[in-house]
Amino acid sequence: MKRIYNDINLENRNSFGVKQQAAMLAEFETAEELKELFEELKPTKWYVLGAGNNTLFTADYDGVLVTPICSKRTILKDDGEWVDVRVEAAHDWDEFVAWSVDSGLWGIENLSAIPSSVGAAPVQNIGAYGAEVKDAITAVEYFDTKELKVVRIGCEECGFGYRESIFKHELRGVAIILAVEFRLHRTPTPNLGYGDVIKEVEARGGATLKNIREAICAIRVSKLPDPKELGNAGSFFKNPIVPSIVAERLRNEYPTMPSYPVPNAEDRVKLAAGWLIDQAGLKGYREGHVGVHDRQALVLVNHGGATGGEVLHFAEFVCSVVRTKFGVDITPEVNIL
Numbered sequence: 001m002k003r004i005y006n007d008i009n010l011e012n013r014n015s016f017g018v019k020q021q022a023a024m025l026a027e028f029e030t031a032e033e034l035k036e037l038f039e040e041l042k043p044t045k046w047y048v049l050g051a052g053n054n055t056l057f058t059a060d061y062d063g064v065l066v067t068p069i070c071s072k073r074t075i076l077k078d079d080g081e082w083v084d085v086r087v088e089a090a091h092d093w094d095e096f097v098a099w100s101v102d103s104g105l106w107g108i109e110n111l112s113a114i115p116s117s118v119g120a121a122p123v124q125n126i127g128a129y130g131a132e133v134k135d136a137i138t139a140v141e142y143f144d145t146k147e148l149k150v151v152r153i154g155c156e157e158c159g160f161g162y163r164e165s166i167f168k169h170e171l172r173g174v175a176i177i178l179a180v181e182f183r184l185h186r187t188p189t190p191n192l193g194y195g196d197v198i199k200e201v202e203a204r205g206g207a208t209l210k211n212i213r214e215a216i217c218a219i220r221v222s223k224l225p226d227p228k229e230l231g232n233a234g235s236f237f238k239n240p241i242v243p244s245i246v247a248e249r250l251r252n253e254y255p256t257m258p259s260y261p262v263p264n265a266e267d268r269v270k271l272a273a274g275w276l277i278d279q280a281g282l283k284g285y286r287e288g289h290v291g292v293h294d295r296q297a298l299v300l301v302n303h304g305g306a307t308g309g310e311v312l313h314f315a316e317f318v319c320s321v322v323r324t325k326f327g328v329d330i331t332p333e334v335n336i337l
């Protein structure tokens with residue numbers, strides 16, 4: 001059933017924990033309700049708010065926040081090896097991963113413990129520990145707010161890239177994701193090549209789904225602050241992709257600088273934003289209520305009582321320090337409103 005709230009406090013609806021208000025928040029369960037909502041309200045300014053783990057409110061929001069509350073999970077097909085599952089937008093991401101692991105289904109175990117709604121997962125193509133959600137997605141179903149109808153597109157039409165998708169570009173301000181379809185499988189395909197994953201998995205007795213999930217959850221807890229204790233939105237910045245010539249210049253000056261190839265772009269290189277921030281001397285640095293986390297320089301934290309404006313101001317400061325030291329621009333991964 002759809003529900004409309006006026007002048008709602010957003011403190012518990014964003015992982016930074018900033019105390020901003022929204023003029024209106026509309027929760028919906030079905031496409032029909034969304035259609036009614038758009039026909040009745042004809043909102044000129046709106047934003048889809050999922051679980052709020054990647055959204056920074058820098059001021060009170062004077063439009064309509066649209067929030068899915070539909071969370072059914074349905075097995076569409078199971079041929080003994082491949083299992084197709086449709087999951088509605090408000091389903092908690094990690095509960096879905098936990099279910100897949102308990103069901104012996106491979107494909108999303110490395111994405112354990114990412115705080116997200118399922119509907120937001122394709123938007124920035126969530127990724128971690130050498131995996132990206134795009135590799136398990138087969139289709140996305142969304143409500144087109146211009147045409148007022150439901151559309152289903154295949155994975156190949158979603159424009160997935162590093163923290164990118166069509167939902168951040170052509171379909172931004174158009175699509176409200178209703179459900180995502182995934183294809184998982186039973187043959188084990190452990191993906192242990194990233195960081196400490198293999199060591200942690202072996203310490204637990206080998207590459208089972210359960211051990212991989214436990215290892216990844218443990219690594220994440222050791223590195224990332226829990227938003228319930230310290231407001232944050234995970235990585236605040238994207239890793240910058242620069243021309244190879246820029247990376248080469250920096251590698252000459254900083255031989256230990258990490259850099260990674262960019263698929264299908266030989267003349268581009270991905271740098272580690274966290275390393276740049278750390279080397280700029282900002283890891284653990286704090287100004288007032290906001291700071292850089294002391295274990296993970298990519299994460300900005302609200303030490304308590306920060307406004308969204310203060311977080312944004314601090315983020316701009318971090319960008320300018322990195323630009324001055326390395327000549328590289330880092331840009332936010334977080335959605336700033």
Ligand SMILES: Cc1cc2nc3c(=O)[nH]c(=O)nc-3n(C[C@H](O)[C@H](O)[C@H](O)COP(=O)(O)OP(=O)(O)OC[C@H]3O[C@@H](n4cnc5c(N)ncnc54)[C@H](O)[C@@H]3O)c2cc1C
Pocket residue numbers: 015047048049050051052053054055068089114115116117118119120121123124125126127128167175176177178224225226227232233234235335
């Ligand atoms: C502690 C922590 C760790 C994190 N670690 C990772 C990580 O390892 N990897 C990673 O990729 N991300 C990570 N993140 C970021 C975050 O988990 C993802 O961006 C996640 O997908 C956000 O989900 P959400 O529902 O909370 O999104 P929200 O903040 O509510 O929304 C994020 C974006 O998606 C859009 N959106 C949400 N739902 C829908 C919908 N149904 N239809 C259309 N658009 C929608 C919003 O409009 C917004 O643009 C982390 C965040 C935190 C707080």
